[in-house]
Amino acid sequence: MSDDNEAKFPRTWQEMSLDYKLLTIFSLCVMFLWMVGQSLLIQWQIAIVGVLLAGVAGVAIYHRVKTRWHWPGVGVRGVLGAVLGSACGLFFLCAAAIRISPLEPKWFPWFAFGGGIILFSVLTSLRFAITAESDYQRCCGVQLLPTPIESDDQTTKPSWKRSLRGAFTLCGAVVWLVAVGYFWKLNVALRDAVPQPAPPKTELLEGHWLQNNKQAVYVTAAEKTTVTLLEQSAIFGLVSFVAIGLALHLLAGVKLDGTSADDDNGGNLDERRK
Structure with missing residues (x-):
């Protein structure tokens, strides 16, 4: 399936999909662990992050089953984005690991945070994770809804x-x-x-x-x-x-932020069609 229709980037909490909200919650928890983690053994930190990941994955999967979500497919650009994104992210983490060990209690949460961002980025590129709730809803139901009409920004740009x-x-x-x-x-x-x-x-x-x-x-x-x-x-x-x-x-x-001209004017195509 083509990835010509670019995903919207949510600007408010209401526009965020559950996936994006779970990423935010996971990131905040790991940042808190970074602040207090020096008093915890590395085994406890690994266990805490593991439980967080399992919880996030469980909630996301349950939500998909409940809403009858279907994978919309991914094109070549999405696959390339996932490969390049993961390579760049891992390159950065490996560069940091030269002088600081990921298994040090002081630094493990930092690596966990970076790993979470990389994982979400890869899943988003492959369209297993969705950032905007409106995009998520298009993939719910008994079958996939028809591909939405491209925005003015895409058709006239x-x-x-x-x-x-x-x-x-x-x-x-x-x-x-x-x-x-x-x-x-x-x-x-x-x-x-x-x-x-x-x-x-x-x-x-x-x-x-x-x-x-x-x-x-x-x-x-x-x-x-x-x-x-x-x-x-x-x-x-x-x-x-x-x-x-x-x-x-x-x-x-x-436009470099992924938004369309329609969004900048305070509306969207769906509202105008109504």
Whole structure:
């Protein structure tokens, strides 16, 4: 099935599907565990997160059975989104795990939070999880309702706007990879650094935000060059990404938040049809 009709992103609690509400509740519980988790053994933390995941899955499955939900299918773009999203998310978690262990009580909730976000993102791309209640309701009943008419934003938006939006999304992915690459290489450099210069680690590396107490350490020339290049590229890419996004949104009228022009005017097609 095609994924041409993009899912709506809910703006209020009422517009959220049960899936999205469960993700919010799970995230808040894990954040609370992060605040108090240092006083708990890692075994207890794993058990708590496991119970939360089982509870969330159980409620979601029961709700689907009760409402006769049907999987709407997924297209190539959804599968690619799931693969790329999971790869980028795991890349970030692996970069963090270079210096901090996921099994440390202080950090396990942080990894659990990230893992939950990645899992939900993958399920959303594959359309097993739905973010907006209106999209969820379209998949309920004895059989799937006919594919809804595309919004004005989809049917009338010029092809050049769709191309710009796709290019902007691709640029965002590149900036993300560069930033996580910097995070990764900095963690590796700091892990292997020495407090005093000793060949081949003779280059001073200081002032980076991940350094404990901003203590000066020494790395190899290649490590310092790589870290510096990635840091500058990430900063330049992030600033450029934000500036280009504002220009596209404000000057070119390209919607970058997934909403349609109909939503911006305070209405939707269903209401207008009525």
